[in-house]
Each structure stands twice: as structure tokens, then as C-alpha cells.
Amino acid sequence: MTTSEFETSNRPSVARLTPRGRGAVASLVIHDDASIVDSTGRFVAANGKQLAEQPVQRIIFGHWGTEAREDVVVCRVSESVTEIHCHGGEHAVGRIMEDLASTGCRVISWQDAQREQLGWLDTELDAALSRALTVKTADHLLAQRNGILRDCLTLLRQQIAELAGDAEVPAITANRTVLDQLDELLAWSAFARHLTEPWKIVLAGLPNVGKSSLINALVGYSRAIVSPVPGTTRDLVTAETAFAGWPVQLIDTAGLRDSSDEVESIGVGYARQELQRADCRLILLDVSQPIAEEERQLIDSFEKRLVVAHKCDLLKSRANELPPDCIFVSSTERIGLKELMSRIVAEILPELPNTKIPLPISNAVVELLESVKSSVTALDLAEAVRQLDRSLS
Ligand SMILES: Nc1nc2c(ncn2[C@@H]2O[C@H](COP(=O)(O)OP(=O)(O)OP(=O)(O)O)[C@@H](O)[C@H]2O)c(=O)[nH]1
Ligand SMILES: [Mg+2]
Numbered sequence: 001m002t003t004s005e006f007e008t009s010n011r012p013s014v015a016r017l018t019p020r021g022r023g024a025v026a027s028l029v030i031h032d033d034a035s036i037v038d039s040t041g042r043f044v045a046a047n048g049k050q051l052a053e054q055p056v057q058r059i060i061f062g063h064w065g066t067e068a069r070e071d072v073v074v075c076r077v078s079e080s081v082t083e084i085h086c087h088g089g090e091h092a093v094g095r096i097m098e099d100l101a102s103t104g105c106r107v108i109s110w111q112d113a114q115r116e117q118l119g120w121l122d123t124e125l126d127a128a129l130s131r132a133l134t135v136k137t138a139d140h141l142l143a144q145r146n147g148i149l150r151d152c153l154t155l156l157r158q159q160i161a162e163l164a165g166d167a168e169v170p171a172i173t174a175n176r177t178v179l180d181q182l183d184e185l186l187a188w189s190a191f192a193r194h195l196t197e198p199w200k201i202v203l204a205g206l207p208n209v210g211k212s213s214l215i216n217a218l219v220g221y222s223r224a225i226v227s228p229v230p231g232t233t234r235d236l237v238t239a240e241t242a243f244a245g246w247p248v249q250l251i252d253t254a255g256l257r258d259s260s261d262e263v264e265s266i267g268v269g270y271a272r273q274e275l276q277r278a279d280c281r282l283i284l285l286d287v288s289q290p291i292a293e294e295e296r297q298l299i300d301s302f303e304k305r306l307v308v309a310h311k312c313d314l315l316k317s318r319a320n321e322l323p324p325d326c327i328f329v330s331s332t333e334r335i336g337l338k339e340l341m342s343r344i345v346a347e348i349l350p351e352l353p354n355t356k357i358p359l360p361i362s363n364a365v366v367e368l369l370e371s372v373k374s375s376v377t378a379l380d381l382a383e384a385v386r387q388l389d390r391s392l393s
Pocket of ligand 2 (some may be wrong): 252
């Protein structure tokens, strides 16, 4: 988060609210009293009055410019906000914006306009809420938007400000409690990130163990190519869905084997990379075959993984060959899919916060908390208060 992101200018600004491109109507918002519009000398209201003389909330028909007139509808939404609605497309919008810019109005994006109006924290909260992927994640983000995060940061700011002025309390001891609270908040970073970004579930194993069949069975449609020929999948194939209301991205990978085929080897490289980055790894075994040494090594190379005893409808492996915690699944017979989904959910969400716990809902909020933490650790409490003040204003 840079300081400039917090800075709002007192100079008037104009932003386009409707998307660029063709459209019947375009809308602009101006943050200023109406005098900036009058000072362009371009807006002529049908009732002949200057905009600044028009009452707030009245819808005023008029035109923009004297020669090629553009019909516009203008409304002073409040003392400090005016909206102009004109024809869509680039021409009318561009002309009005240029005229306003030439009188000293800043042309800014709608996101910046929103940030200046709502403040930094509420803009972050709104942006996160707009990216919620499921109803369940939206519930959590809505609770944060409704005050939980702001209340928490306000309280934290108050505690730090009190410590800064309290010579009685030993600084290190007092800071410890604040630091504990910051750590508690930051501990939910990964969960909070996944409210707007799905958990990555990687399916891996030797060729032909049924990875593509399983991804198709889990999403309920034919996403990846299935064939009895080992080495069918080469690239990463992704599919997004939700388990128990939590958003997940399933990633099908090339079967892990040494291959002289260049394309297949690249695919195997991708598969290994994705396995490292995964939030949850599914290692598939084909239990119609004896368990191979490479499969044992693959299982042992990850502390956190779920082992899927796949093609269990053809089970030939002896029970003592299989890891004790494996999940028996058949994609073709649709056996064990529910059990697998609930094991995945338990793996990605070992602990679930209730909707009343404050959450660092974006990377920028995590960065803010980390810099407040650094300031408190360095005993620069005044700086920590300033950082929180800027985010709360
Ligand atoms: N009996 C049985 N056959 C299965 C099952 N799952 C997949 N198969 C069969 O196993 C073969 C391989 O399936 P895929 O899903 O293509 O296997 P894969 O692991 O993606 O293979 P590669 O992409 O080549 O690594 C196909 O003939 C499938 O029909 C299952 O649960 N039971
Ligand atoms: Mg495949």
C-alpha cells in the first residue's frame, strides 16, 4: 500500500461510471460543488439557470456545448456530487471530460473515485465482496463489510494510541498484547484470501490411474479427455466448482513418468510444479494394479496429501499395500465421491472461523497489518497509529 493510494485531492474530479465502448447512455460523476460545471461555460440548462443555482436532487435537462449540442441530463446528487448522463460511446463522454479537464478537473478512474468517496477500507471491502465466488464466501465478506473489520481496526488503533501515551506500562509488555492481536488476525490470511480465490486442488499420479476421469466425475461434466492410452493428458486442465459451498479449482495433470516425448515431459514438469503450489494434493493410485515404487515415493514426498485408491471397482491391491488413510473411489461407478469431497474440505479448512471473527480480506489489508506490526515491533507506535488512521479515513 503506497501513501499516494491514501491521498485524496481537494481538486474537483470527474470519472466515467459506465464502461467504455458502445452504449445508449454514458454516466459521469463529478466530485465538487456544481461550480466546476458552470465554469466550463458549456452546460446550458433548459430552464436557463446556472447549475449551482439548481436545487439538489432535481433532474435537469439541458445540453452541452453551443455548436454541436449534446443533450444531457444533469443531477446534483448532493452538495458535492454531480452526475451527468449523456449519449454513450466515446465522442460525447470525451468532449465533456475534456471540457471539464481544461477547467482544472482531474480525470480519474471509477475505482479511484470510489476510493476517494468511500475511503480506503470500504473500497477494499466492496471490491472483495464483488469478487466473492459462492454464497458462503459472500456471507463472510458481507459480515466484514458490515463493520466487523472496521470495528476491529478501530479498536486496535485506540489501544495503540493509548499505549503511545501511557508511560506507566512497560512498552515491550504492552506491545506484546497488540502484537498477539495482529498475529491472530494475520493467522486468517490464507482463509480470507480464499474467499475471493479458489483453493487449488491438484490431482496427480502415474499415467492412466484415472485423474481425468476423477476430475470429470467431481465436476459432473466431461471437462478432460479420458482414454485408455497412458499419457493422454499433457497440459494442465482446470475446472472450477464448489465443495460444501467453498470454491475450489481442480487441476488435472499429466501422468508422472519419464518420457522421451518433449511435450509430455513439459507437462510432467508443470504437474510437479503444481503439486508444490497446491492447497490440497490428491495422489491417485490405480488399485487394479500392484502399487509401484514411484507411487510409494510420490506419497512419501508430501506430508500433506490425500491418497485416492482409485478404480476401487476393480480392487486387486492387497489392503496391506495401501496407505491406511486412503479413500476408496471409483469414478466410473461413482463410488466414494462424497467421502472424497468431505475429506478435501477437511483438508483445506481444518479450522473454520465463525462470521463474527475479523478477517484480513485482501492482500492490501494483510500488507497494512504487517506494516502496523513492524511499526509496533520497532516501538514506533505513532507510525502504527498513522497507518491505521489512513486506512480508516
Ligand atoms: N474400472 C474403472 N476404470 C476407470 C476408472 N477411472 C478411469 N478409468 C479408466 O481408466 C482409463 C484411464 O483414465 P483417464 O482418466 O484417462 O486416466 P488419466 O490418469 O487421466 O491418464 P493420463 O492422462 O494418460 O495420465 C480409461 O480407460 C478410463 O475409462 C474407474 O474408476 N474404474
Ligand atoms: Mg488424463
